[in-house]
Amino acid sequence: MRDLTPKQIVEELDRHIIGQDAAKRSVAIAIRNRWRRQQLEGDMRQEVAPKNILMIGPTGVGKTEIARRLAKLTGAPFIKVEASKYTEVGYYGRDVESMIRELVENAIGLVRTQEREKVEEEAKRRVEERLLDLLAPAPPAFDAMPDSPDSPERYERTREKMRAMLVSGEMDQRRVELTIEQRAMPMMLTGVGMEQMDIDLQGMFEKIIPKSAARRELTVAEARGVLFEQECDALINQEQVNSNAIELAENVGIIFVDELDKVVAGEQTHGADVSRQGVQRDLLPIVEGTTVQTRYGYVRTDHILFIAAGAFHRAKPSDLMPELQGRFPIRVELQALGKEDFVRILTEPKGALTKQYQALMATENVQITFQDDAVETLADFAFRVNQTTQNIGARRLYTIMERLLEELSFEAPEMQKGRVPINAAYVRERLSELTEDEDLSKFIL
16 A cells, blocks of 8 residues: 555645545545554554545536545555445345455455566566477477487577567467367356356356366467466466455455435335335445455455445435444535536646547547637536536536537548647537537437
8 A cells, every 4th residue: 555645645636636625635534544554553453443434416526536546546456336236135136245345356456466567577488488389399309419400409599599589579470379278158157147247156156167178279479468377377376366355455445335325215114215225234234344255255344445425415414324324424525516627627637638639639640729718618518518407517528528529530530630729619619509409408418
């Protein structure tokens, strides 16, 4: 976990997300407290629990992006789940504990990537030797005569020449035969798709379905990738990866629970409302701290950081179960975005939309420039459409920008290369009709 101060965390988040200072400060403090906990010893370290956060605000104002950027910044395992996709056990839906299993899978990926970097050089060396064995196999028996084609000296010279050609890429299109292990999935499983199955269920099938070996002819370039994966698998201690991943998930994992307001029960006491109340009851032990069994071992959830979010238009945080409310002691309200926010979002972040489209068009040798009045007009259009239709926050900019540049994106490959200035008139010409007609706005923007 990176050792970042709250101020450094906020500064990094500011590079990608406009405004929402209160939310940034809260998550920065929560992350720093995790680092502080790691410095403690013994019982006190176990006593310090994470201060979970509840973000309240409309869609498209940066709730998910703050959590996602935070995890990337700190190198923490991260997953986003939607509370409305879970249901109480006995109803149709997903098991709440599956979020912990997904978090561990994410941690496995992070740890495995780190371990791959450690063994990468050795794996490449082994791959080179295996490719040479395929391209220049040793004769069944060596001849003692130095000039014989089957002599050890002649064979080594040939092998070194092959090595030089292999390194330079001259052999990349040569074809070789490889043995590749694979599992044959039963027809009944291929229909539903393994990716739709619960992770633990996948693990069970992977254990009981035997591997089969198949010979395949590949180019050297293709074989290099297959062999690299095989060698990495051989060099990495998977048991150690699993153990480290569980520890990482337990101590620095972040779970973002979106749409928490949608599991607030209404005044009814049956049907869907019973299920919503049940989701809250099932969430409670996970957030409080429990042990969840995964295919890699048991995982404690006591020190996982939960960041929940919801618009809370029809419900209030106080409508949640009192016990669940108490598990989200830090509450921050994110503000709806105004025109000035849209101007900043279009220009300031490192990956601002205007910069993205400039980079995309540059691949076609078309240089587009957004003048200040164009950015102001785009921001005004986004703000007005959000006011007259459904307010989807900054996501509105994606639809408006795509509509604005649709014709240019289509024509770019055949265009005369050069500079295309985008000003307010250009924007109004392409968007005015849509924004003035409310029905068209709802349908298109």
